[in-house]
Amino acid sequence: MNDVLAVVKGNRAVARDTFLMDLDCALEPSLPGQFLMVKVSSSCELFLRRPLAILGQGEGTLEILYKLKGEGTLELSRKKPGDVLWVLGPLGNCFSPPQNGESALFVAGGTGLPPVLALASRVGSGALVIGARSKGDIPLLDRMNSLKGVAVYPVTEDGSLGRRGMATDVLGELLAGAAGPCAVYACGPRGMLEKACELSGVAAARCEVSLEEYMACGFGVCSACTVKTSAGPRRVCSNGPVFDAATIAWGAR
Amino acid sequence: MNTSVRIAPGLVLKNPVLSASGTFAYGEEFSRLFDLGLLGGIVTKGLSLNPKEGNPLPRVYETPCGLINAIGLENIGADAFISGKLPELRSFGTPVIVNFFGSSEEDYALLASRLDVNGIAAIEMNVSCPNVKQGGLEFGRDPEVLFRLTGAVRARTGKPLIVKLTPMVSDIGAMAQAARAGGADAITCANTIPAMAIDEHTWRPVLGNVTGGLSGPAIKPVALKLVWEVSKKVDIPIIASGGACTWNDCVQFLLAGASAVEIGSASLRDPLCFTDIITGIEHYLESRGLDSVTDLIGKLETP
CATH class of the missing domain: 3.40.50.80 (Nucleotide-binding domain of ferredoxin-NADP reductase (FNR) module)
Known part of the structure; x- marks a missing residue:
């Protein structure tokens, strides 16, 4: 995990209210399921970073796909090539690939x-x-x-x-x-x-399953995203976001 | 240049920048991002006697220039902290200040004695909790109750005792005086401000707990004024807590009368902000030709 400066290369609508953003960014290698905390604005009016999953990663490049949900993602959708963003990541755990012929x-x-x-x-x-x-x-x-x-x-x-x-x-x-x-x-x-x-x-x-919850920090310190599991309380950001579905207490929130 | 500040007998910080309770967990995550030894001190997440689960989700909601949280004081409990977290935390070479809370005077006193162990440099008492035996009014809202609580805890610990006041009082100076009279070595001023968020589409509260506490730069001007008020009423050191994000904010709090500043919400947005803030304060002192952080404390010039 590190906080790195990313340069926007592309940012375009690819479905209704859905944008694909390409970034130049020297992030450590990530695995499918891991995510980023993206600082959408240098002004502290939009105070918290936004948790966004990593869609793809290449040599020094990142792809994120996001849906307009509120002011943070709206701000993100206004970014133009050449704009810069701080991204903290890679965060969280990852999916475990199929095993034993699954x-x-x-x-x-x-x-x-x-x-x-x-x-x-x-x-x-x-x-x-x-x-x-x-x-x-x-x-x-x-x-x-x-x-x-x-x-x-x-x-x-x-x-x-x-x-x-x-x-x-x-x-x-x-x-x-x-x-x-x-x-x-x-x-x-x-x-x-x-x-x-x-x-x-x-x-x-x-x-x-990869869970989504409101987060403040994204790296395990604030306890905003704690969910109930059969193994006790777990933080979606740092113990997850990927969980064995059978361990989730679905009825409890 | 001397950036050290004295908070209590036996508690000197190498610089005036601390983490804040609830935004730093027990330090492990941050220790993977930077050397915790750079901090003036580490304030841990609030501990209770027994582990506590916390509130229903959602627990946080962003508001302009800040956030409302209703985590519900989720924590692993004092024993698990002492055996599982403290050994590593104390190894960073910076004072570990343990925040704690209870639901009765006995709870607080028992917990304070439990925390009277090697490796803990000081304890910070959160008094923004309902007094279960006295109709649920927060301990920190009545000077007499706060005086008694502080005295009861003082009697059970040899550690420097810091009382963290709630901003929700009509006369915070009187609360600081009550804590001091009860035996507090220092005051943390202040805490989050009760707040709520409503979803106009669903007609429901946003937070699972309905209400929460507002923090972040949105409350900094309020905290600045509270620190200034407290500094006029007590002669013990004050630790500012409330929306500080930058070195500029910290200098303002020092001028208002604080001896140190806790960085809370800002570290959720920028986990690496501590180092920028500490070097920013150093550069400021240098540019002003000042030898010591103490040259700033309480030096506000009012008309």
Whole structure:
């Protein structure tokens, strides 16, 4: 973990209210699931940094994908090439890749795509279910479709792309139809994660979820993001964000 | 140049910059980012006798120039701190000041005696907690209650005792005098300001606990005035706490009468800010031709 200065190379809309930002940045190597605390403004009016997952990392480059949620992400969307940002990272733990012949099932919803897509790109096999309200909400579909060895299943609530329904509907079918052991990797709304956990339990599949909570520090000192687990209280930022789904006390918050 | 400041008998800080309770955990995370030995002192997360779980989420919400938190004093408890965290923390060569709280006078006194161990340089008593046996009014809101509490804790510890006042009183000078009369060696001034956030779309409070405490630069002018008020009423050292983010803020607090300054919310935004602040103060002294930080303390020139 370090605080490094990043230079914006590109920042463009890639879906409804969703932006892809390219940065030049000498961050330590990261793993899929890890995230950054991005200082969106040098003015302290927007006081806290914003936690954003790492979508991709190359030699001295970083990619982040973010959705307009409030003033912080709005400020971020106004950045132009040449602007600079401080990013603290890489933070948190990472997904554990498929093991012992497990097939990977990636499930993303809402703002949950970046860590899941980062992992799917790294693993290079399995199935990726991307759920959204509507076709226009799904970013980077070309990139997902270009992943060799990964079958992509778009699911929309209005049926405008792929199946009509929820991402977990397709996950349930994939789990039911699987020939061997599966590992499920999910990030998205809490309801989706809880359902993915339940379906994985039924299918005896290993399930890892990446949780999202309001954070202040992002590196384990403020205890803002503490969640209840079967192993006791755990901080999403520093003990997570990736957890074994079966350990999460879903009903408690 | 001398940047050291004296807070209590046996408690001299190498510079006036401290971490603040609740934004530094128990130091481990920050120790991976910079040498904690650079700090004037480390103030730990508030400890209770037994481990405490904290409030429902969400626990933080950003507001202009600050944040509201309702963490709920989540902590690992005094015993786990002493056995699991203190050994490493004391190795950095800077005083470890342990923040603590209770829900009754007996709790506070027992905890103070439990914390009377090697490696702890001083204890900082959080009095912004409800007195469970006295209708839930915070200990720090009634001078008589605060005097008794401070005396009870004083009797159970040989450590320098710092009382951290709440800003939610009509006369903070009187509270500082009560703490001093009870045996406090120093005053921390002050704490977060009660606040809340409401979601106009859902008609619900944003924080799981409904209310929380406001911190950050938004409250700095308030804290500055409280420090100034306290400095006129007591002759014991004051540690400022409330929104300081830069060396400029620290110099202002020193001029207002503080002997040291805790950096809290700023370290959530900029975990490496401590080193900039410390060198900033040094450069300021140099540029002003001053030999010592003490040349600034309480030197505000009022008309």
